[in-house]
Every structure is written in structure tokens, then in C-alpha cells.
Amino acid sequence: MNRESDFQWKVWGARLDPLSDLLSTSSKKTIFKNRNVLRSDYLPNNLPHRWEHIRQLGEILAPTLNNTRPSNVFIYGKTGTGKTAVVKYTFKRFNEETIRNNLPLKFIYINCRMAGTEYRVLTELCSSIGQKVPFTGLSKAEVFNRFVSGLSSSNLMVVVCLxxxxxLVKNFGDDLLYELTRVNESLNNGQVALVGVSNDLMFKNMLDPRVLSSLSEEEIVFHPYTASELMDILSERAALAFNEGTISQDIIALCAALAAAEHGDARRALDLLRVAGEVAERAGAQKVEEKHVRMAQGIIERGRVFEALSSLPLHSKLVLLSVVLAIKNGNEITSGTLYTVYKELCELLxxxxxxxxxxxxxxxELNMLGVLDCELVSLGRYGRTRKVFLTLPLDEVIGVFEKDDVLSNMLGYVPTSLKKRNT
Ligand SMILES: Nc1ncnc2c1ncn2[C@@H]1O[C@H](COP(=O)(O)OP(=O)(O)O)[C@@H](O)[C@H]1O
Ligand SMILES: [Mg+2]
Structure with a gap:
């Protein structure tokens, strides 16, 4: 009797409770000690191979500690080269020093992509010096004036990293930058210095020469990391992120080499390491192996495709959806058919x-994105047409549309123009 109920319980524990293995933390050896350390917003205490950049920025900003306005700085380099990390690290250290010595000085960091609009950048500036402004409703000029008068009344020097x-400049032009580079002319008390950061190396060409010359009084360039530099960065993070014995130097070297072969992007390298760890953990493995890294690569790649396709403008999505519907309904796709189906979808919407x-x-454009392929074929005396092929797996593309609020309903639709050709 006893034995029987014991048996029952085991069956329940092992098979019928869908969560039991997930919820028992004590017995399970996990891969990660702290996976958050691998996230891109984590700011490490040490930035290998960027000491020189930190030093350079520090030297430019050092006069602030003697109440002298520093030069403006323009920082550029490709994504994942450590620009944000270097600025945040340097600002953190300077802010600590400022507080320790009670100086009328502030280092303010604003991410313009996240802020989204000039207005939001301005309100963030105001709130960081303790000026209250509503989220909407004021004119930009009014918010700007409040920022200036706030600086003036508190006699504060601010170093602003944009x-x-x-x-911001691509979407709204360089007006705000222009105003900020000139603000010192109208201030008797208080001063502003700028640290502009750009991922786009061509950014300089977008600026009015006057704005460019005052923003780039000093310049710091960030180069992509080499494989061995990435290896050092990953090793330090891995020691914090993984449990002992779950990750080897070989695996770290593989992630570093794969990321270096692309752009020398530290974010990609860290993502690869994190996702490989997640794959290994989900597979119940004792440690991360090469196959987990390869799988992680696939997952990240699919994520990127998904992101690129989900952020396409509506009409591009409709063109792509027309391709999908034609394939689903077994039709050969020429540019002619495609346009007919596309028009039908537009009408429907x-x-x-x-x-x-x-x-x-x-x-x-979709061709250049690598989503589909077009081939010019001759129809003899009827001229030429383009045949279209999907280069990505159909179910992956369908997956993107399934997550689309507007277009998911249309996936089952059979366009009339395709019906006719089928019969
Ligand atoms: N030298 C470094 N040491 C440690 N981590 C780094 C280093 N450079 C970049 N990282 C990390 O890589 C990721 C991307 O860096 P980030 O500063 O955001 O790049 P960028 O701003 O140039 O696009 C972040 O998670 C950052 O912490
Ligand atoms: Mg950045």
C-alpha cells in the first residue's frame, strides 16, 4: 500500500506536474550565475581595451573640476565599439567626484533614439537640472528657455552627452544642436558643454558646418574590436555570468571569432555568449558546447530578420505579403501577378x-534586404518579366505576418486574381 502511493507520487512528480522540474532550483545545476551581466545595458567596472579612450575623454572633461568649460567632443564609431559604455563610465566617475566635492557641476547622459523627439530631449535636459516641465503642451522654445534659465539661476555647469x-538629426535636423552649441553666448551664469555620440560615420556630412565645427572641437574615434580584444572582453564578463566549469576558453574564443568576423561588435559577441548559454541551459546541458553557439547564431540571425521585416513600411509589407499569398496558393510569381495581388490587398484594406x-x-529593396530574389526572364515576343522567388523559408516570413496586428488576418485570404489562374 505504502509502496503503491509512493509510486503514484513519483509518477505525479515526474510526469504529471508540468512545472516540477522548472520550479525545483535546489537540485538543478544551472549554467548561469548571473545572466544580466551579459545584457547590453549592464555597465561593467572594467572596460578592457578602452582605457585610452576613457583617459582621452577624461582629459578633455577634467577642466570642469576647476570650473572651466571643457571643449565639446564628438565621438564616433560603429555600433558595439564601446562608445556608450565609455561615456557612461566616465560620466559616472566624474559625477561621483562632483558630489564628493560638492561642485556646481553635472554630467547628463541622454540617449536621443530612446528620447525620440527634440521635445523629449529638452524635457529630459530640464528634469536633469531640476526644472519641472510638462510632457507636452509647451513650445520647444519655451522648454529650451526654461533649461537656460534653470542653468542660469543655479549657476550650474553641465556636460551633456547626446x-x-x-x-535625432536625421529626423529633426540640427536645430537643437545648433542652439545648444550657441547657448553659452547668452548665459552669464552657467555653462554647457556637449559630448555628441554617433554610430553613423557619415553623420558629419549631415551637419551645418558651423554646428560641426563647434561640436567637434575634439574628436574621439572608436575602431571595431579585434577577435583577441573581444576575447578579453568576453572572458571578464563570462567570469561574472557563468557558473564555474560551464564555459571554456574555447567557447569564448569561438564567440569572439564569430563576432570579429562580422563587425568587431562587442554587443553581438555578448549576445552570442548569452544566447548560447540559454540554449545550453534549456537543453539541460552541463556546459556550453560548440553546437549551442551554432544554434545561438541561428537564433540571433532569425531575430534580426524578424526585426528587419517587422519594421518594414506598410506598402513593402503588402508587396511581400503578395509574394507569400502567391506561393501559398501555388502560383508562379511574376511582377505582373504580384502587382495585381498587391492592388487587391490595398483595396481590401x-x-x-x-x-x-x-x-x-x-x-x-526587398531584394537588397535578402528577402527575395528577382530574375529577369524573356517571354519571347511578349517581352520580358521579372520572376520572384522567396529566399527566406516561407514559414519564417509567415511568422512575421502572424505577429502583425493588421496583416495577420489576411494570411488566409485567397486573392481573386490567383483563384482564376488556379482553375
Ligand atoms: N571594452 C569593453 N569592455 C567590456 N564591455 C564592453 C566593452 N566595449 C563594449 N562593451 C559592451 O558591449 C556592449 C556594446 O557596447 P556599447 O558601449 O553599447 O557600444 P556602442 O555604444 O559603441 O554601440 C555593451 O554591453 C558594453 O557593455
Ligand atoms: Mg551606443
Whole structure:
């Protein structure tokens, strides 16, 4: 009797409780000690191979400690080269020093991509010096004035980092930068220095020469990391993130080499390491192995495709959806069929279709993105047409549309133009 109920319980424990193995933390050896250390917003205490950059920025900003306004700095380099980490690290150290010595000085970090608009950048500036402004409702000029008068009344020197400033300028022009580079002229008390950071190396060409010359009084360039530099960065993080014996130097070297072969992007390298660890953990493995890294690569790649496709403009999505529907319904896709289906989808949504020519150029863009392939074929005396092939797996592309609020409903739709050709 006893034995029987024991048996029952084991069955329940092992098989019928869908969560038991997930919830028992004590017996399970996990891969990670602290996986958050591998996330991109984690700021490490040490930044290998960036000491020189930190030093350079520190030397430029050092005059602030003697109440002298520093030069403006312009920092640029590709993504994942440590720009944000270096600025945040340096600002943190300077802010600590400022507080220790009670100086009228502030180092303010703003990410322009996250802020989104000039107005939001301005309100963040105001709130960081203790000026209250509403989220909406005031004019930009009014918010700017409040920032200036706040500085003036508190006699404060601020060093403002506008990170990813290229995105702000692409969307709104360089007016705000212009105003900020000139603000010292109108201030009797208080001063502003700027640290502009850009991922886009061509950003300089977008700026008015006057803005450029005052923003880039000093410049710091960040180069992509080499494989051995990435190896050092990953090793330090891995020691904090993984439990002992779960990750080997070989695996770290593999992640470093794969990321270096692409752009020398530390974010990619860290992502690879984290996702490989997650794959290993989910597989119940004792340690991370090469196959887990390879799988992680696939997962990250698919994530990137997903992101690229989900952020396409509506009409590009409709062109792609037309391709998907044609394939689903067993039709060969020529540019002619595609346009007919596309127009039908537009009608269904009650929106005006673009011209044949415009959709043709959207098709070329999708081609360049690597989503589909176009082949020019001759129809003999009937001229030429473009045949279209999907280069990504169909279910992956369908997966993108399934997550789309508007277009997911149309996946089951059979366009009339395709029905006719089928019969
Ligand atoms: N030298 C470094 N040492 C340690 N971690 C780094 C280093 N450089 C970059 N990282 C990490 O890589 C990721 C990307 O760096 P980030 O500073 O955001 O790059 P960027 O701003 O140039 O795009 C972050 O998680 C950052 O902490
Ligand atoms: Mg950055």
C-alpha cells in the first residue's frame, strides 16, 4: 500500500506536474550565475581595451573640476565599439567626484533614439537640472528657455552627452544642436558643454558646418574590436555570468571569432555568449558546447530578420505579403501577378495602391534586404518579366505576418486574381 502511493507520487512528480522540474532550483545545476551581466545595458567596472579612450575623454572633461568649460567632443564609431559604455563610465566617475566635492557641476547622459523627439530631449535636459516641465503642451522654445534659465539661476555647469545624436538629426535636423552649441553666448551664469555620440560615420556630412565645427572641437574615434580584444572582453564578463566549469576558453574564443568576423561588435559577441548559454541551459546541458553557439547564431540571425521585416513600411509589407499569398496558393510569381495581388490587398484594406513603378522599386529593396530574389526572364515576343522567388523559408516570413496586428488576418485570404489562374 505504502509502496503503491509512493509510486503514484513519483509518477505525479515526474510526469504529471508540468512545472516540477522548472520550479525545483535546489537540485538543478544551472549554467548561469548571473545572466544580466551579459545584457547590453549592464555597465561593467572594467572596460578592457578602452582605457585610452576613457583617459582621452577624461582629459578633455577634467577642466570642469576647476570650473572651466571643457571643449565639446564628438565621438564616433560603429555600433558595439564601446562608445556608450565609455561615456557612461566616465560620466559616472566624474559625477561621483562632483558630489564628493560638492561642485556646481553635472554630467547628463541622454540617449536621443530612446528620447525620440527634440521635445523629449529638452524635457529630459530640464528634469536633469531640476526644472519641472510638462510632457507636452509647451513650445520647444519655451522648454529650451526654461533649461537656460534653470542653468542660469543655479549657476550650474553641465556636460551633456547626446548619445545616438545622428538619429535625432536625421529626423529633426540640427536645430537643437545648433542652439545648444550657441547657448553659452547668452548665459552669464552657467555653462554647457556637449559630448555628441554617433554610430553613423557619415553623420558629419549631415551637419551645418558651423554646428560641426563647434561640436567637434575634439574628436574621439572608436575602431571595431579585434577577435583577441573581444576575447578579453568576453572572458571578464563570462567570469561574472557563468557558473564555474560551464564555459571554456574555447567557447569564448569561438564567440569572439564569430563576432570579429562580422563587425568587431562587442554587443553581438555578448549576445552570442548569452544566447548560447540559454540554449545550453534549456537543453539541460552541463556546459556550453560548440553546437549551442551554432544554434545561438541561428537564433540571433532569425531575430534580426524578424526585426528587419517587422519594421518594414506598410506598402513593402503588402508587396511581400503578395509574394507569400502567391506561393501559398501555388502560383508562379511574376511582377505582373504580384502587382495585381498587391492592388487587391490595398483595396481590401481601403488604402490607395502605389504605382506599378513604385512597387517595383519596393521589390528591389526587398531584394537588397535578402528577402527575395528577382530574375529577369524573356517571354519571347511578349517581352520580358521579372520572376520572384522567396529566399527566406516561407514559414519564417509567415511568422512575421502572424505577429502583425493588421496583416495577420489576411494570411488566409485567397486573392481573386490567383483563384482564376488556379482553375
Ligand atoms: N571594452 C569593453 N569592455 C567590456 N564591455 C564592453 C566593452 N566595449 C563594449 N562593451 C559592451 O558591449 C556592449 C556594446 O557596447 P556599447 O558601449 O553599447 O557600444 P556602442 O555604444 O559603441 O554601440 C555593451 O554591453 C558594453 O557593455
Ligand atoms: Mg551606443
Amino acid at each position: 548619445d545616438e545624436v545622428d538619429i 481601403g488604402i490607395e495602391p502605389l504605382t506599378d513603378r513604385r512597387t517595383s522599386s519596393l521589390l528591389s
